[in-house]
Amino acid sequence: MGSHQKGERGGSSNGSGGGAMVVDKGVDFAQYFCTYAFLYHQKEMLSDRVRMDAYFNAIFENKHHFKGKTVLDVGAGSGILAMWSAQAGARKVYAVEATKMSGHAQTLVKANNLQDVVEVLEGSMEDVTLPEKVDVIISEWMGYFLLRESMFDSVICARDRWLKPGGVMYPSHARMWMAPIRSGLGDQKKSDYDGAMNDWYAFTEDTKEYYGVDMSALTKSFSEEQMKYYLQTSLWQNLHPHQVIGTAAIIKEIDCLTATVNDILKVKSDFLSSITFENTRLCGFGGWFDVHFRGSEVNPAQREIELTTAPSVDNGTHWGQQVFLLHPPVHVIEGDVLSVSFTMDRSKENHRLMEVELGCEIKQSSSKQPPPIRNKYYIE
Numbered sequence: 001m002g003s004h005q006k007g008e009r010g011g012s013s014n015g016s017g018g019g020a021m022v023v024d025k026g027v028d029f030a031q032y033f034c035t036y037a038f039l040y041h042q043k044e045m046l047s048d049r050v051r052m053d054a055y056f057n058a059i060f061e062n063k064h065h066f067k068g069k070t071v072l073d074v075g076a077g078s079g080i081l082a083m084w085s086a087q088a089g090a091r092k093v094y095a096v097e098a099t100k101m102s103g104h105a106q107t108l109v110k111a112n113n114l115q116d117v118v119e120v121l122e123g124s125m126e127d128v129t130l131p132e133k134v135d136v137i138i139s140e141w142m143g144y145f146l147l148r149e150s151m152f153d154s155v156i157c158a159r160d161r162w163l164k165p166g167g168v169m170y171p172s173h174a175r176m177w178m179a180p181i182r183s184g185l186g187d188q189k190k191s192d193y194d195g196a197m198n199d200w201y202a203f204t205e206d207t208k209e210y211y212g213v214d215m216s217a218l219t220k221s222f223s224e225e226q227m228k229y230y231l232q233t234s235l236w237q238n239l240h241p242h243q244v245i246g247t248a249a250i251i252k253e254i255d256c257l258t259a260t261v262n263d264i265l266k267v268k269s270d271f272l273s274s275i276t277f278e279n280t281r282l283c284g285f286g287g288w289f290d291v292h293f294r295g296s297e298v299n300p301a302q303r304e305i306e307l308t309t310a311p312s313v314d315n316g317t318h319w320g321q322q323v324f325l326l327h328p329p330v331h332v333i334e335g336d337v338l339s340v341s342f343t344m345d346r347s348k349e350n351h352r353l354m355e356v357e358l359g360c361e362i363k364q365s366s367s368k369q370p371p372p373i374r375n376k377y378y379i380e
């Protein structure tokens with residue numbers, strides 16, 4: 001996990017919807033929640049201007065959703081969203097946070113004189129009991145490529161238990177996007193992998209010569225391990241828009257008011273993308289997401305706000321984009337059409353991590369068709 005990776009929201013058992021797996025709470029806490037208990041980690045999120053501006057504007061430009069209302073902040077962290085909700089006029093805000101960060105949130109609530117409105121509750125959302133139902137559920141639940149961390153499960157659980165009929169979700173909608181990209185990163189990763197294998201060959205020879213044991217029976221396993229690490233693990237990147245070489249496609253849409261856990265367990269999309277660059281290398285695919293604050297049909301926003309993590313020069317986010325590299329890259333020209341099949345499932349070992357299968361057929365304007373691509377990736 002790189003320095004940009006968010007915490008691992010490991011798992012309590014997620015009861016809503018079919019297919020949910022039973023997760024050891026202790027393991028989940030150790031693997032996932034632990035990082036959120038650190039201020040440096042909350043600070044990283046609080047310093048993301050795109051994220052902060054979107055939530056701030058969504059709340060303060062739609063005060064009608066908050067004035068005199070009850071609000072639930074799922075995964076309150078430092079309590080920032082709960083405090084803004086109170087400042088926007090909420091009558092009562094429940095700020096639920098699983099980690100000891102709740103203590104810091106409590107300190108901030110008092111320091112900002114909001115203790116009569118904001119009640120901080122330490123505990124897992126799935127286990128907390130509120131004294132009343134709420135008008136608004138607000139949460140920043142999005143992980144890398146939207147669904148990593150699987151935290152939306154907890155928001156769904158909260159919504160089904162605690163949102164009044166006609167209540168509003170903040171954010172209200174989410175989408176996942178994918179596009180073909182060019183990047184020098186693939187060459188670097190391939191050379192890292194080759195270096196690791198050369199080192200292994202030297203190691204097996206030395207071990208045989210000096211210690212009399214032949215380790216080369218493990219070469220295949222070592223190669224698979226290194227391949228997963230260098231070539232099959234998706235990478236965090238803040239892509240420049242010029243690195244996107246074809247049309248982007250929406251691969252998943254979520255209505256936060258109605259989605260079930262079943263709806264988000266798997267992402268499956270077949271899409272076409274046209275190359276828009278004259279003459280370039282297809283080095284892989286970039287994935288990102290956006291969320292919208294639109295209120296609901298019966299209770300719409302006065303001003304809709306968008307939070308996008310698309311490649312951008314000035315508005316990068318701590319989520320960046322997830323990059324799935326192709327080895328080797330393929331030469332493509334403007335007008336070539338990529339027929340892509342994308343599947344993302346939760347890892348069986350850790351439901352907060354994802355596994356991806358990506359197939360791509362390239363229909364080139366020239367007569368020679370490159371062989372179809374089928375790769376497996378891990379979002380760790």
Ligand SMILES: C[S@@+](CC[C@H](N)C(=O)[O-])C[C@H]1O[C@@H](n2cnc3c(N)ncnc32)[C@H](O)[C@@H]1O
Nearest residue numbers: 036075076077096097098099123124125140154
């Ligand atoms: C991405 S952070 C957002 C923090 C804060 N709301 C903000 O916007 O700055 C998510 C927080 O949710 C907490 N969290 C995740 N799942 C939770 C659950 N099931 N119950 C309570 N807290 C949870 C994490 O510990 C973390 O502090």
